[in-house]
Amino acid sequence: MYVGVDEAGKGPVLGSMFVAAVRAEPDVIPAAVDDSKRLAPARREELADQLREQVDAVSVVEIPVERIDDPETDMNQLTVDGHAKALDELAQGGDHCYLDAGDTNAVRFERRVQTSIGADADVRAEHGADETYPIVGAASIIAKSARETHVDGLASEYGAVGSGYPGDETTRTFLRDYVHERGSLPACARESWQTSRDIMCERDQAALTDF
Secondary structure, eight states, X not given: OEEEEEEEOSSOSBSOEEEEEEEEOGGGSOTTOOOGGGSOHHHHHHHHHHHHHHSSEEEEEEEOHHHHTOTXXXXXXXXXXXXXXXXXXXXXTXXXXXXXXXXXXXXXXXXXHHTTOSSOOEEEEETTHHHHOHHHHHHHHHHHHHXXXXXXXXXXXXXXXXXXXXXXXXXXHHHHHHHHHHSSOOTTBOTTSHHHHHHHHHHHHHHHHHO
16 A cells, blocks of 8 residues: 655644645546645645545644744654654555655655654655655645645634735735734744744834834
8 A cells, every 4th residue: 555645834924734644555546636736726625525535544634833833843853743643643564655755855854754653664755756656646635625724714713814825915914913903923823933023023113113
């Protein structure tokens, strides 16, 4: 059996990161599966639903803002932890596991995940694995779907938050307005991200000017 693992939400300033693992034989992966970033949102959700019905197993691990902001860790370690946990939830001995490398050094990432899992499975990490292996493309779709559901929940709670990425003007406007009105970042914001720090600095500068 084959297992693919990928993450979504590594770079946003808002919300959690998600790591998904998919376990299946290659012939059950729909031919339309591609790297989730290339798919329109509606098509991605259709494929996510189809995958959940057809594959042997799906595992989704959430890495919340509190862990991302923890000064005792970093994103590289959290990505390793997420991949390892997702694999441990469904991988079995003898499975061939393909990971989209979450480190500039794919071999190092592969080794760190391999030593962190309990299953006796064969682990291979590559950059761009979501484009090379349909099983990893499937995991990419599931992870992206989980994150988009999460962002929809943030929008229901806070209003227009945009995509959550630092380059999104709607996201930056949401953060500035929230800080201006309440004096602090929302609980969904990654305080350790430069975008959050910049907005808090703007607040402090404005306070000095008012004084």
